[in-house]
Amino acid sequence: PPTIYLKDYTPPAWWIDTVDLDFVVETGATTVTARLALRRNPAVAAQPLVLDGEDLETLGVSVDGQPATFVATPTSLTLTDLPDACTLTTVVRIDPDKNTRLSGLYRSKDGYFTQCEAQGFRRITWFLDRPDVMSVYTVTLHADKEAFPVLLANGNPVAAGDEADGRHWAKWADPFRKPAYLFAVVAGKLDVLRDSFRTASGREVQLAIYVEPGKLDQCPHAMAALQKSMKWDEERFGLECDLDHYMIVAVGDFNMGAMENKGLNIFNTKYVLARPDVATDVDFENIDRVVAHEYFHNWTGNRVTCRDWFQLSLKEGLTVFRDQEFGADLHNRQTARIREVRGLRAAQFPEDAGPMAHPIRPASFVEINNFYTSTVYEKGAEVIRMIQTLIGRDAFRAGMDEYFRRHDGQAVTCEDFVAAMAAASGFDFTQFMRWYNQPGTPKVVVDGHYDPLERSYTLTCTQSNPRASDDAPALIPIRVALFTEADELIAGSERTLQLTANSQSFVFNDIGDEPVPSLLRDFSAPVNLEFDYTPEQLTLLLAFETDPFNAWEAGQRLASTLILGAAAEIAAGRTPQWPDSFTAACRRLLQTQRERGAAFVAEALTLPGETTLAEQLEIVDPDALHAARNGLRRHLAEQLEGEFSGLYAALTVKEAYAPDSEQAGRRALRNLCLSYLLELDSDALRRLAYAQFREADNMTDQFAALAALANINAAVCVQREEALAEFYDRWKDEALVVDKWLQVQSTSRRPDTLATVKALTQHPAFDAGNPNKIYALIRAFGANLVRFHAADGSGYAFMAERILLLHERNPQVASRLARSFDRWKKFDADRQAHARAALEKIRAHPGLVRDVLEVVERALG
Numbered sequence: 001p002p003t004i005y006l007k008d009y010t011p012p013a014w015w016i017d018t019v020d021l022d023f024v025v026e027t028g029a030t031t032v033t034a035r036l037a038l039r040r041n042p043a044v045a046a047q048p049l050v051l052d053g054e055d056l057e058t059l060g061v062s063v064d065g066q067p068a069t070f071v072a073t074p075t076s077l078t079l080t081d082l083p084d085a086c087t088l089t090t091v092v093r094i095d096p097d098k099n100t101r102l103s104g105l106y107r108s109k110d111g112y113f114t115q116c117e118a119q120g121f122r123r124i125t126w127f128l129d130r131p132d133v134m135s136v137y138t139v140t141l142h143a144d145k146e147a148f149p150v151l152l153a154n155g156n157p158v159a160a161g162d163e164a165d166g167r168h169w170a171k172w173a174d175p176f177r178k179p180a181y182l183f184a185v186v187a188g189k190l191d192v193l194r195d196s197f198r199t200a201s202g203r204e205v206q207l208a209i210y211v212e213p214g215k216l217d218q219c220p221h222a223m224a225a226l227q228k229s230m231k232w233d234e235e236r237f238g239l240e241c242d243l244d245h246y247m248i249v250a251v252g253d254f255n256m257g258a259m260e261n262k263g264l265n266i267f268n269t270k271y272v273l274a275r276p277d278v279a280t281d282v283d284f285e286n287i288d289r290v291v292a293h294e295y296f297h298n299w300t301g302n303r304v305t306c307r308d309w310f311q312l313s314l315k316e317g318l319t320v321f322r323d324q325e326f327g328a329d330l331h332n333r334q335t336a337r338i339r340e341v342r343g344l345r346a347a348q349f350p351e352d353a354g355p356m357a358h359p360i361r362p363a364s365f366v367e368i369n370n371f372y373t374s375t376v377y378e379k380g381a382e383v384i385r386m387i388q389t390l391i392g393r394d395a396f397r398a399g400m401d402e403y404f405r406r407h408d409g410q411a412v413t414c415e416d417f418v419a420a421m422a423a424a425s426g427f428d429f430t431q432f433m434r435w436y437n438q439p440g441t442p443k444v445v446v447d448g449h450y451d452p453l454e455r456s457y458t459l460t461c462t463q464s465n466p467r468a469s470d471d472a473p474a475l476i477p478i479r480v481a482l483f484t485e486a487d488e489l490i491a492g493s494e495r496t497l498q499l500t501a502n503s504q505s506f507v508f509n510d511i512g513d514e515p516v517p518s519l520l521r522d523f524s525a526p527v528n529l530e531f532d533y534t535p536e537q538l539t540l541l542l543a544f545e546t547d548p549f550n551a552w553e554a555g556q557r558l559a560s561t562l563i564l565g566a567a568a569e570i571a572a573g574r575t576p577q578w579p580d581s582f583t584a585a586c587r588r589l590l591q592t593q594r595e596r597g598a599a600f601v602a603e604a605l606t607l608p609g610e611t612t613l614a615e616q617l618e619i620v621d622p623d624a625l626h627a628a629r630n631g632l633r634r635h636l637a638e639q640l641e642g643e644f645s646g647l648y649a650a651l652t653v654k655e656a657y658a659p660d661s662e663q664a665g666r667r668a669l670r671n672l673c674l675s676y677l678l679e680l681d682s683d684a685l686r687r688l689a690y691a692q693f694r695e696a697d698n699m700t701d702q703f704a705a706l707a708a709l710a711n712i713n714a715a716v717c718v719q720r721e722e723a724l725a726e727f728y729d730r731w732k733d734e735a736l737v738v739d740k741w742l743q744v745q746s747t748s749r750r751p752d753t754l755a756t757v758k759a760l761t762q763h764p765a766f767d768a769g770n771p772n773k774i775y776a777l778i779r780a781f782g783a784n785l786v787r788f789h790a791a792d793g794s795g796y797a798f799m800a801e802r803i804l805l806l807h808e809r810n811p812q813v814a815s816r817l818a819r820s821f822d823r824w825k826k827f828d829a830d831r832q833a834h835a836r837a838a839l840e841k842i843r844a845h846p847g848l849v850r851d852v853l854e855v856v857e858r859a860l861g
């Protein structure tokens with residue numbers, strides 16, 4: 001398959017000013033008639049019209065009402081000698097019932113839905129399927145009235161009526177020009193929750209959330225999230241909703257999280273449906289974030305869109321940054337930042353160190369769907385955050401205003417965004433652009449030197465990035481503060497250093513004694529920062545650093561050092577020793593949970609994950625790492641049993657359940673106590689967990705108890721078996737809860753997890769065509785470091801088999817599974833041999849889809 005390069009970008013030879021679409025939805029086929037008002041782009045030398053298409057059966061092509069001659073291939077339709085402006089009409093037949101890729105128009109149980117980003121519109125009709133071609137759309141849908149009472153498209157409803165044979169129709173018009181990837185239609189039998197929002201300037205927006213029948217009681221949280229998002233964007237960025245109708249439709253079969261189609265978002269049910277007994281605190285918060293994310297796209301993505309798909313981070317990095325800020329304001333800013341960084345380290349850092357590493361703006365791709373990555377999204381958001389850190393919040397807001405003033409209604413590049421920020425702030429971003437163009441996580445090594453005679457303290461920072469194409473330095477903002485050994489922040493020492501050279505020194509004057517530096521506060525740049533801290537210094541920062549992120553970070557550094565040291569001991573056949581100082585620091589955290597906040601303490605006592613720890617090793621011994629991390633957990637449980645039990649009792653939430661950050665924090669810490677206690681695995685503790693499982697009135701507590709039990713290693717554990725059986729029995733009709741049931745088993749530590757996962761692929765709960773089920777069972781297993789990387793290669797062989805079963809049915813989801821292999825070269829020779837065999841088997845498969853081929857070829861590299 002061909003590689004597509006950013007450097008080859010050329011503007012389109014034709015514009016499509018208006019699009020008029022007619023959908024006749026019938027069993028077995030849908031007929032799509034498209035009338036396109038075409039106009040030559042005068043800025044480009046005359047060229048034939050070459051339209052994109054995929055899986056279309058062409059029934060007719062005419063120009064200005066006359067049958068036209070054309071040349072068709074399976075993926076292109078070429079017309080030559082067209083007048084400079086004309087109307088092209090095409091009629092195609094598509095079969096959404098057979099569309100298992102979930103791209104384009106497809107069937108899911110209650111109706112027909114679309115997904116057009118990035119290149120799904122070409123699976124609906126012949127088109128210039130690229131984001132810089134923007135058009136005004138009108139759409140008419142015809143379908144059976146009883147089977148599909150709801151007919152939706154972007155924009156505003158303009159007319160509707162009945163037809164012969166029990167059919168009906170509806171016409172929609174979207175007043176805004178938009179690229180094809182933002183197109184959407186829905187035809188289905190759906191319930192609707194309606195509400196409204198009054199904008200700052202007094203316009204009334206009609207809001208609607210459409211869901212499968214019977215689920216209306218799981219919609220109010222998403223509706224509230226939508227209203228809060230609208231208000232927040234007005235207050236923080238002065239951005240008002242421009243629509244009369246804003247609709248969200250939830251669908252159970254969806255490749256991604258959600259899609260920001262103009263005025264007609266289509267969501268994975270996972271990010272809409274919630275009720276306290278079926279959704280956890282984390283689910284509620286994720287719904288807030290994703291609803292906000294898609295709404296925020298209405299400005300950052302829709303009003304101003306991407307010139308080409310290489311610019312994806314223009315809208316995604318920025319919109320993630322916006323949803324992060326919204327989440328931080330709505331919930332808990334401290335722990336939000338901690339979780340963002342935890343997520344970045346678990347997914348983006350490994351990606352950036354592996355075979356799929358790419359800059360937030362990739363220079364090339366084979367399949368664009370492979371680049372909806374945590375690099376483009378989450379690292380992209382970090383890059384936006386750095387811009388705000390460098391110029392300040394007010395200038396950042398002015399830069400956003402300037403961006404919309406310049407580019408509203410346009411399809412633009414990342415340079416355009418940064419230029420608006422530069423214009424508003426006067427800051428020179430020339431060097432900063434390296435963040436857009438280079439892959440890899442920079443490493444910053446910091447050395448501190450105290451001069452008692454000069455009373456000065458010098459920090460020398462040295463940066464490197466072996467993944468980058470050259471040694472030129474990046475501009476790295478490093479927030480620092482200095483603390484005295486007596487745990488006080490030194491007044492005036494808080495600064496944002498701008499590291500612009502490969503090596504650079506920063507001097508702090510008038511420092512009375514050798515200080516303890518707190519570096520990269522609030523995680524001011526997505527880098528790996530090294531400083532030769534003593535355990536005493538880290539313990540001090542954990543206890544006294546006023547920036548909660550860096551307090552947490554100090555604890556993570558302490559724990560990482562201990563676990564990695566212990567893993568080496570275990571690998572060498574020795575028993576690791578754990579220092580009392582760490583236990584004492586953890587005890588102090590538990591004792592001060594009131595002052596520091598339960599949510600923070602829960603984060604601080606969550607040890608770094610195995611995937612994150614593995615990145616710090618040259619060669620990973622997953623069994624030793626697993627044993628070391630759990631060894632520390634068990635040690636803490638033994639030493640702090642009294643504290644954990646005491647807090648477990650004390651933190652009980654007595655008020656009625658609400659998914660607010662205060663209650664959620666208490667539940668998180670209480671359930672963390674439970675999971676530590678279960679490391680001791682006594683019969684009494686099993687019964688304690690089982691009792692919580694049975695008595696919980698909310699999914700957060702019920703699921704936490706189930707997860708703790710699911711990890712119990714003993715061959716026989718009655719409570720484990722019963723809890724799993726009861727959970728399924730109670731929730732088998734709630735698809736999203738069944739996903740949790742699958743995932744709690746696929747992520748279990750138990751040595752028989754692969755056997756369980758294999759058995760579950762045959763269970764009625766599993767559906768080999770449903771992305772959520774595949775993610776919960778198969779992809780989550782791929783992220784289970786110790787089980788997926790089993791020494792005998794069984795995890796790899798299983799994954800290869802699942803990828804080959806899935807690749808034609810759903811290339812995007814299969815490709816995501818293939819990413820499980822990313823880090824295969826970090827393991828020992830025997831494991832590598834097994835992984836290589838699995839990857840080669842996939843690569844050799846005849847007709848392998850290009851999505852998977854790209855990932856596998858890069859992995860084999």
Ligand code: B3K
Binds near residue numbers: 117256257258259369
């Ligand atoms: N923009 C969509 C992602 C579309 C994925 C295409 N494979 C969701 C989002 O980021 O809001």
Ligand code: ZN
Binds near residue numbers: 297316319
């Ligand atoms: Zn997005």
